[in-house]
Amino acid sequence: xxxxxxxxxxxxxxxxxxxxxxxxxxxxxxxxxxxxxxxxxxxxxxxxxxxxxxxxxxxxxxxxxxxx
Numbered sequence: 001x002x003x004x005x006x007x008x009x010x011x012x013x014x015x016x017x018x019x020x021x022x023x024x025x026x027x028x029x030x031x032x033x034x035x036x037x038x039x040x041x042x043x044x045x046x047x048x049x050x051x052x053x054x055x056x057x058x059x060x061x062x063x064x065x066x067x068x
Contacts, residue, residue: 010050011066012043018062025054025063 012034014025026034026041033048034041055063 010043010045010048012041012054013064013066014041015062015064018060020060020062022059025058028053028057 023036026036030051030053031047031049033044033046034054035044036042050065052065055065
């Protein structure tokens, strides 16, 4: 789905039951769109390149990219 200016918006769903908090997803993100603020994962849709590196590289299959 495209935003008002044609920007794609997505959100990252992290399954807390599967996530082992290795933070590999944050390290794998080439744009810095996925960060940790305290103990909360944050996703910056404006910075995301939508290539799904975090989802693809998660060894626990805990990440899903959802289109909005």
